[in-house]
Amino acid sequence: MVIEFLIKLVQGIGIGALALATGLLFGGIARKIMARIQRRYGPPFTQNFIDLFKLFSKSSVSHGWAFDLGLVAGFAPMLAALMFLPIGSFTLLPSDSSLIMIIYLMMMAYLGMAMGVLASGNPNSAIGMSRALMLMAGYEVPFAAVIFSVYLFSKTGYLTQIVAMQSGGFMNWNMVKMPLGFLAVEIALQGMLGEKPFDQAIAPAEIASGPMVELGGKYLGFGMIQHSVGLFLETGIVVDLFLGGAPNFWIFIAKQFVLYFIVVLVDAILPRLRVHEATSFFWKLPLFLGILQALIVIIQGGVINV
Amino acid sequence: MDDILNEIKAMDLKASWLGDWEFEVLTPKDRLASTLSYLKLKGFKAFMGLSCVDWIEDGTFELVYIIQSYDLALEAIVKTKIPRQKPVIESMRSLWGLCEVYEREMHEFFGIEFVGNPNLKPFFLENWLDTPPLRKDFDTLAFSEELFEFKEDETHGIKPPKRIE
Amino acid sequence: MSEWNEIVDYFRGRSMWMLHYCTGCGAIELPPTMTSRWDMERFGITPMATPRQADILLITGYLAIKTLKRVVYTYEQMQAPKWVLGFGSCTINGGIYWDSYNVIERLDKYIPVDIYIAGCMPRPEAILDAFVKLKEMVQKGEAKGYEKYVKNYEWYKANQDRVLKRTEPVLKRIEKVTKIG
Numbered sequence: 001m002v003i004e005f006l007i008k009l010v011q012g013i014g015i016g017a018l019a020l021a022t023g024l025l026f027g028g029i030a031r032k033i034m035a036r037i038q039r040r041y042g043p044p045f046t047q048n049f050i051d052l053f054k055l056f057s058k059s060s061v062s063h064g065w066a067f068d069l070g071l072v073a074g075f076a077p078m079l080a081a082l083m084f085l086p087i088g089s090f091t092l093l094p095s096d097s098s099l100i101m102i103i104y105l106m107m108m109a110y111l112g113m114a115m116g117v118l119a120s121g122n123p124n125s126a127i128g129m130s131r132a133l134m135l136m137a138g139y140e141v142p143f144a145a146v147i148f149s150v151y152l153f154s155k156t157g158y159l160t161q162i163v164a165m166q167s168g169g170f171m172n173w174n175m176v177k178m179p180l181g182f183l184a185v186e187i188a189l190q191g192m193l194g195e196k197p198f199d200q201a202i203a204p205a206e207i208a209s210g211p212m213v214e215l216g217g218k219y220l221g222f223g224m225i226q227h228s229v230g231l232f233l234e235t236g237i238v239v240d241l242f243l244g245g246a247p248n249f250w251i252f253i254a255k256q257f258v259l260y261f262i263v264v265l266v267d268a269i270l271p272r273l274r275v276h277e278a279t280s281f282f283w284k285l286p287l288f289l290g291i292l293q294a295l296i297v298i299i300q301g302g303v304i305n306v
Numbered sequence: 307m308d309d310i311l312n313e314i315k316a317m318d319l320k321a322s323w324l325g326d327w328e329f330e331v332l333t334p335k336d337r338l339a340s341t342l343s344y345l346k347l348k349g350f351k352a353f354m355g356l357s358c359v360d361w362i363e364d365g366t367f368e369l370v371y372i373i374q375s376y377d378l379a380l381e382a383i384v385k386t387k388i389p390r391q392k393p394v395i396e397s398m399r400s401l402w403g404l405c406e407v408y409e410r411e412m413h414e415f416f417g418i419e420f421v422g423n424p425n426l427k428p429f430f431l432e433n434w435l436d437t438p439p440l441r442k443d444f445d446t447l448a449f450s451e452e453l454f455e456f457k458e459d460e461t462h463g464i465k466p467p468k469r470i471e
Numbered sequence: 472m473s474e475w476n477e478i479v480d481y482f483r484g485r486s487m488w489m490l491h492y493c494t495g496c497g498a499i500e501l502p503p504t505m506t507s508r509w510d511m512e513r514f515g516i517t518p519m520a521t522p523r524q525a526d527i528l529l530i531t532g533y534l535a536i537k538t539l540k541r542v543v544y545t546y547e548q549m550q551a552p553k554w555v556l557g558f559g560s561c562t563i564n565g566g567i568y569w570d571s572y573n574v575i576e577r578l579d580k581y582i583p584v585d586i587y588i589a590g591c592m593p594r595p596e597a598i599l600d601a602f603v604k605l606k607e608m609v610q611k612g613e614a615k616g617y618e619k620y621v622k623n624y625e626w627y628k629a630n631q632d633r634v635l636k637r638t639e640p641v642l643k644r645i646e647k648v649t650k651i652g
Contacts, residue, residue, distance in 0.1 A: 031512070035512060035513075038507055039507040040506070040507045040513070042512060042513060043512050043515055051486045051488075053482045054483050054485075054486040057479045057482070058526075058550045058552065059552075061523075204519075205520070208521045209520040212524070214523055215523060215524065216523030216550040217523075220523070432536060432635075433635070435639060435640045436640040436641055437642070439572045439573070445642065446571065446572045447570040448642060449641055449642055450571060453633070454565075455633075
């Protein structure tokens with residue numbers, strides 16, 4: 001029993017490290033892609049690892065216990081959600097309700113982060129956090145509608161089972177079976193990752209990088225870890241829901257990268273919207289697509305007889 | 307066009323054209339308010355700015371009020387001289403509210419007292435205790451050398467530039 | 472332990488985040504330095520939004536007494552290790568404002584400057600040259616301006632107070648001296 005627990009613990013730490021490394025690598029490659037789009041040479045793709053190392057070698061200043069605790073409370077749910085996510089063919093903690101669990105924990109992460117950055121007392125971080133939460137109210141609604149239709153379609157909240165139902169070729173993927181829902185999630189993913197046109201929360205020239213304004217040194221390094229793990233988690237859940245999961249880890253991160261690549265390309269060409277424009281956009285097109293998809297699933301699946 | 311100028315001249319004030327759309331009026335200190343309010347009644351409703359010239363050899367400050375009329379497409383420059391020793395003049399903030407800010411600036415940089423302006427606190431300068439800096443008798447080089455202690459630096463070989471006389 | 476420090480210094484030199492304090496005309500040289508013509512991101516240098524996140528403080532142009540106060544606040548908010556680049560002749564000897572009553576002459580009397588970039592204006596090549604030079608200095612462990620500031624804090628503080636917290640007219644001081652002399 002104890003040995004089993006220890007093995008799980010080591011595996012959990014391993015998954016966390018792997019997610020961090022993948023997220024940092026994705027970030028570095030994204031910077032390179034962005035540079036090439038802008039006809040620059042760009043930093044080396046390992047730049048994010050160097051940045052993280054440098055940040056942890058700097059001195060740092062805390063803004064009270066709520067600040068420290070908030071950052072931990074923002075990171076812990078993300079790490080916990082990672083444990084329920086099927087990565088390749090491996091899931092650390094298989095659970096009947098892993099889908100709902102992950103959605104819940106992802107929202108908890110934002111609330112923890114809000115507590116932390118608001119404790120710093122900087123007005124810019126308060127503005128940034130209020131924007132992030134307002135944007136979350138925007139993209140979570142279409143996302144929830146699509147989760148609902150996936151739930152109805154698969155008749156289970158067990159992610160491993162949802163992945164298993166999509167096995168057997170491209171035509172079985174939920175992306176093909178529910179194209180409208182996939183489109184809605186793809187737009188919501190742009191907002192979830194905070195890339196343009198939905199980067200209101202961390203607008204550097206406008207509100208001095210918002211929530212991160214008082215993070216310095218090791219704290220900023222911690223924020224960077226959080227962002228990288230979040231990147232892995234949020235692309236990972238879309239891969240599991242719509243792109244049919246993956247038989248092994250390498251195909252899994254390849255599929256994640258395709259998703260992130262699209263996000264980066266959109267990020268490169270669009271300007272920033274204002275926050276109320278972004279939120280009302282999420283409540284129009286993606287929500288419409290999500291609800292339409294749910295209706296189609298309901299009618300097709302014979303949940304209601306028309 | 308010319309009738310405004312003639313009316314001003316009829317009031318015993320010196321006035322002359324400076325260009326096609328611009329004229330200047332020289333007025334004594336005690337008739338400044340009446341001249342400006344007369345011009346405002348005639349349509350010069352826009353207050354453009356207030357500046358000051360330090361005529362140190364004459365011992366006077368010359369205050370320059372620039373006002374414009376959109377209807378007549380004219381600019382009027384009203385000039386008045388006040389003694390340098392006792393620079394006191396009444397505030398024009400009842401005519402144009404914007405005057406208050408300009409008067410605050412002139413008070414800070416020339417030390418002119420505007421009677422009736424309650425808001426003459428420091429504007430641009432912080433913690434200023436010397437002569438107002440834009441007066442001609444203020445030695446800015448001596449001030450700079452004394453405060454910033456700029457001397458020839460041996461380690462870097464940087465020399466202070468020579469003053470052009 | 473010294474090997475570890477060498478590794479740390481190597482990576483610090485490869486990743487320097489910059490806060491640009493643009494008071495004067497020098498700000499206009501930075502957009503070409505950042506964008507595709509000169510591209511400073513290939514050295515790992517990225518502009519940052521706040522002093523807490525930054526490693527380099529790039530001061531472009533003249534500093535009035537009022538802005539000097541803000542620069543000192545900004546510098547003290549930054550997390551060690553931190554470096555200061557003085558940009559343009561205004562930070563070296565006052566530049567064209569050398570006899571102005573309101574513009575400071577030498578920046579490194581108030582905060583420690585690691586590298587000065589001479590010129591009015593320095594071109595983007597000069598800025599990149601300074602960044603590469605700073606990278607070499609950091610990797611050799613030579614750029615220790617922030618330690619100098621802590622060690623000589625009284626001297627820097629006295630210089631700052633002399634300019635920022637005046638209690639009597641400056642020119643009166645001269646008159647007193649000349650009368651005695």
